[in-house]
Amino acid sequence: MSKTEIKSVNYGLEKIFEGAQDFLPLLGTDYVEFYVGNAKQAAHFYKTAFGFQSYAYRGLETGSRDQVSYVLKQDKIKLVLTTPLNSKSPINNHIVKHGDGVKVVALWVDDARSAYEETVKRGAKSYQKPKVETDEYGEVIRAGIYTYGETIHMFVERKNYKGTFLPGFQAWESDYNPPSAGLKYIDHMVGNVGWGQMNTWVKWYEDVMGFENFLSFDDKQIHTEYSALMSKVMSNGNGRIKFPINEPAKGKKKSQIEEYLDFYEGAGVQHIAVATDDIVKTVSQLRQRGVEFLSHPPKAYYDAVPGRLEAFSHELREDIETLKNLGIMIDADEEGYLLQIFTKPVEDRPTLFFEIIQRMGAKGFGAGNFKALFESIEREQAKRGTL
Ligand code: TYF
Ligand code: FE
Numbered sequence: 001m002s003k004t005e006i007k008s009v010n011y012g013l014e015k016i017f018e019g020a021q022d023f024l025p026l027l028g029t030d031y032v033e034f035y036v037g038n039a040k041q042a043a044h045f046y047k048t049a050f051g052f053q054s055y056a057y058r059g060l061e062t063g064s065r066d067q068v069s070y071v072l073k074q075d076k077i078k079l080v081l082t083t084p085l086n087s088k089s090p091i092n093n094h095i096v097k098h099g100d101g102v103k104v105v106a107l108w109v110d111d112a113r114s115a116y117e118e119t120v121k122r123g124a125k126s127y128q129k130p131k132v133e134t135d136e137y138g139e140v141i142r143a144g145i146y147t148y149g150e151t152i153h154m155f156v157e158r159k160n161y162k163g164t165f166l167p168g169f170q171a172w173e174s175d176y177n178p179p180s181a182g183l184k185y186i187d188h189m190v191g192n193v194g195w196g197q198m199n200t201w202v203k204w205y206e207d208v209m210g211f212e213n214f215l216s217f218d219d220k221q222i223h224t225e226y227s228a229l230m231s232k233v234m235s236n237g238n239g240r241i242k243f244p245i246n247e248p249a250k251g252k253k254k255s256q257i258e259e260y261l262d263f264y265e266g267a268g269v270q271h272i273a274v275a276t277d278d279i280v281k282t283v284s285q286l287r288q289r290g291v292e293f294l295s296h297p298p299k300a301y302y303d304a305v306p307g308r309l310e311a312f313s314h315e316l317r318e319d320i321e322t323l324k325n326l327g328i329m330i331d332a333d334e335e336g337y338l339l340q341i342f343t344k345p346v347e348d349r350p351t352l353f354f355e356i357i358q359r360m361g362a363k364g365f366g367a368g369n370f371k372a373l374f375e376s377i378e379r380e381q382a383k384r385g386t387l
Contacts, residue, residue, distance in 0.1 A: 022237040023118045024210050026107050029186045030156040031078035033104035035094045039083035043070035049289045051181030056165035057172035071165050076185040099349040102269035104152045112157035116143035122208045127152045137163030148193050148201055149267030182282040183274045187357050188242035192260045192270040198230055198247035205234040219249035224374045227251035256377045259386045263349040273355035279339045283326045292344040295379055296327040297372040305330050331368035336361015
């Protein structure tokens with residue numbers, strides 16, 4: 001089968017890569033690091049609102065004089081919140097320009113040196129050469145390359161490490177331990193890039209990282225009456241890492257991608273999709289804990305759902321009234337259905353937000369929900385005066 005044929009039936013990742021040597025084997029997402037203005041308060045927010053647990057810490061008490069980092073964990077997800085301790089730290093420049101946001105999308109590898117060499121050889125711009133960090137629990141090797149904007153991919157090799165997170169960190173024991181919200185792993189992370197830049201980054205992920213473009217949405221599919229965008233989903237060989245890339249498109253009014261680029265002052269991570277296996281429970285809890293979601297889709301949206309599921313002969317296991325009351329959206333394709341919902345931006349700048357997703361067989365990204373979703377985003381843009 002040729003690549004194009006496989007692409008036309010959409011999800012044949014294993015086939016696409018069959019036989020080809022993967023020069024960048026990725027085991028999964030390792031961690032996501034945010035640069036923030038006040039890591040202590042951000043850590044409290046992610047524990048209280050999203051159900052993350054205290055995991056590791058580095059700061060003045062551990063000998064880190066220039067920056068503080070809190071590491072939070074929920075099942076397989078690790079978030080690192082880092083803040084500078086003085087005006088000389090280069091982290092300040094990132095925060096001044098972008099506000100709070102994602103600096104590092106770290107990828108878990110078996111061989112960080114090889115990951116670095118293979119990607120730099122193929123054109124990646126170096127951020128950090130392979131660096132061995134050690135303590136009494138062993139060693140971690142990390143190396144980094146730049147991706148879009150000022151965002152970094154770090155390759156993390158931890159097969160010879162038994163400590164908590166990384167050398168330099170201590171286990172963070174806290175007396176405040178709110179319960180988990182059932183978030184399990186990162187399903188995908190989306191990047192917003194500038195006008196005309198999507199294909200440049202698609203090619204970069206193909207050439208430098210060996211990824212494949214396995215789904216594409218153009219502005220004819222992704223638009224509302226007012227705005228539009230284009231999106232291509234990049235995936236690595238084993239399908240564990242999925243990075244959709246968005247670019248704004250011309251519409252009657254301002255694209256949400258353009259709004260992001262204006263406020264982030266450049267390309268960056270737009271949303272982090274986290275998976276749960278009980279979205280009803282997770283979203284009920286998140287709402288109780290104060291997480292703000294986009295406004296509910298209209299009644300007409302839910303009226304159309306049964307028909308959409310029937311078209312693919314899928315039976316909805318969840319109660320549709322419950323999903324409707326929680327504002328959870330439903331999309332279906334040949335292989336199954338998926339449930340998803342989006343938070344409002346989690347900072348004052350309308351930049352990064354979260355998606356909660358439960359896959360019931362479907363491997364897509366909710367294309368059937370795009371219209372309802374974007375109309376809901378536009379209602380927020382209108383309130384902000386940025387539509
Ligand atoms: O990741 C996705 O493709 C979906 C839908 O600005 C989406 O979550 C696409 C673009 C966007 C917001 C959500
Ligand atoms: Fe998404």
